[in-house]
Amino acid sequence: xxxxxxxDVTALVEGxxxxxxxSIDDExxxxxxxxxxxxxxxxRTFWFSTNVSAIRTGHWQKRPxxxxxxxxxxxxHGLMLTGDMQVCTDNETKLAFWKEGDEQYYPxxxxxxxxxxxxxxxxxxxxxxGLSKHLFRTEDxxxx
Amino acid sequence: xxxxxxxDVTALVEGxxxxxxxSIDDExxxxxxxxxxxxxxxxRTFWFSTNVSAIRTGHWQKRPxxxxxxxxxxxxHGLMLTGDMQVCTDNETKLAFWKEGDEQYYPxxxxxxxxxxxxxxxxxxxxxxGLSKHLFRTEDxxxx
Numbered sequence: 592x593x594x595x596x597x598x599d600v601t602a603l604v605e606g607x608x609x610x611x612x613x614s615i616d617d618e619x620x621x622x623x624x625x626x627x628x629x630x631x632x633x634x635r636t637f638w639f640s641t642n643v644s645a646i647r648t649g650h651w652q653k654r655p656x657x658x659x660x661x662x663x664x665x666x667x668h669g670l671m672l673t674g675d676m677q678v679c680t681d682n683e684t685k686l687a688f689w690k691e692g693d694e695q696y697y698p699x700x701x702x703x704x705x706x707x708x709x710x711x712x713x714x715x716x717x718x719x720x721g722l723s724k725h726l727f728r729t730e731d732x733x734x735x
Numbered sequence: 736x737x738x739x740x741x742x743d744v745t746a747l748v749e750g751x752x753x754x755x756x757x758s759i760d761d762e763x764x765x766x767x768x769x770x771x772x773x774x775x776x777x778x779r780t781f782w783f784s785t786n787v788s789a790i791r792t793g794h795w796q797k798r799p800x801x802x803x804x805x806x807x808x809x810x811x812h813g814l815m816l817t818g819d820m821q822v823c824t825d826n827e828t829k830l831a832f833w834k835e836g837d838e839q840y841y842p843x844x845x846x847x848x849x850x851x852x853x854x855x856x857x858x859x860x861x862x863x864x865g866l867s868k869h870l871f872r873t874e875d876x877x878x879x
Contacts, residue, residue, distance in 0.1 A: 613765035614765065616817065620800045620818075621767070622817065623767050624813065658764060671766060671768065673764040
């Protein structure tokens with residue numbers, strides 16, 4: 592991927608509060624929901640925080656297949672990444688991502704059994720801008 | 736579904752220029768992309784227009800499973816519908832949706848072999864607003 596395109600992609604991700612995160616449900620249908628972008632390392636690893644009891648957490652526990660999509664609808668460009676979603680319920684990871692205010696959702700604090708961290712590892716990417724399209728594999732990308 | 740919630744859902748859909756439309760790719764991963772909402776009948780049937788040669792058109796030709804998601808990220812509400820996507824390549828349907836300006840994408844006009852209409856039929860819905868959630872089946876909904 593050319594550096595100028597990589598710069599555009601990185602600006603799109605870093606400028607996005609939300610990502611559209613997709614799973615596959617028990618009936619085999621894709622499911623999508625907006626989630627806050629909590630943290631990422633380049634275009635390879637993304638973290639989100641959610642409830643263990645959330646419907647989609649259950650999907651990924653059964654099928655890790657996921658996609659993460661960033662879009663700027665006004666600028667007609669978007670980045671879609673596909674890869675696997677890991678549901679992290681260990682206290683070390685949970686504590687590392689805990690932030691002030693999370694207790695309103697998870698009253699028991701960072702060890703709340705309903706609090707978990709999702710770790711997405713991208714394998715493939717598709718960046719489009721207008722009618723141009725760039726398919727890539729994340730293993731070929733520089734580390735973020 | 737209560738009438739007040741149905742009103743909120745309808746306002747969300749009618750106020751959205753775009754929908755986030757998902758397919759399942761050949762490797763079994765969900766794929767998502769923003770598409771213009773071309774037309775809909777209530778919450779049951781939605782139409783989109785795209786290229787026959789588009790990657791995702793090929794996905795639905797193999798696997799009709801789809802989702803259509805409308806989101807107002809600022810208002811923290813969203814509607815996700817799951818159902819099947821039909822790829823319509825017949826000239827009658829294509830002509831019915833053809834509009835001025837489409838020839839910039841499909842130079843051969845409404846019968847351009849690369850132009851097609853996608854017809855999504857929703858079966859299930861999930862509307863959330865803040866932390867409240869409403870699951871429903873579209874067969875229980877009034878016609879739009």
